[in-house]
Amino acid sequence: MAYVIGGIFVERKVPSTQWLDIKDGELREFAMAGQRLIHMAEDKVKFRNTGLVHPLTWQPVADMKRFGGVRFGEMERDYLVAHGAAANLYECLFTLSDSSQMHILRLCSKDATWNVETVMESSMFGYL
Missing domain, CATH: 3.90.1800.10 (RNA polymerase alpha subunit dimerisation domain)
Structure with missing residues (x-):
């Protein structure tokens, strides 16, 4: 990969476990951690x-x-x-x-009230 850092063209191959620091162009290793979230989508549906x-x-x-x-x-x-x-x-x-059902009176065709x-x-x- 080619990077331009501070006007200097730098070409390096960066392994997947390392990151290129943009301040000085050095390779750094970072520890990464992952967590499972307790808010799952199936609980929210x-x-x-x-x-x-x-x-x-x-x-x-x-x-x-x-x-x-x-x-x-x-x-x-x-x-x-x-x-x-x-x-x-x-x-x-x-x-x-x-949607609802209504009772209609047969004699006068009006809705029954309650x-x-x-x-x-x-x-x-x-x-x-």
């Missing part, structure tokens, strides 16, 4: 198809212990729109997140 949703907002629960989902917000939506991923956008915004306080009490005791 968080994904799901369907799962628990909050009974009032119909959004995925945010807790990883309860197998919650990642929130999909406006910036993520803009990203998928910009890349032309309409199928993924539809899946994230409609199919996986806010008392929100009753829903909250039943969700506290683990029914929802």
Whole structure:
């Protein structure tokens, strides 16, 4: 290898265990050590198809212990729109997140309503 150090052209063959010091052009040996990181990628992955949703907002629960989902917000939506991923956008915004079933009254074709306080009490005791 050829190096220019301080305006002087120096040509040396540097072994893989040694490094060329750019200050004086001498070969130096350095001890190197490696460590395994405790933060592994498989521990950080968080994904799901369907799962628990909050009974009032119909959004995925945010807790990883309860197998919650990642929130999909406006910036993520803009990203998928910009890349032309309409199928993924539809899946994230409609199919996986806010899909729900409603009871429709047969006589007047209106949606049946319920008392929100009753829903909250039943969700506290683990029914929802």
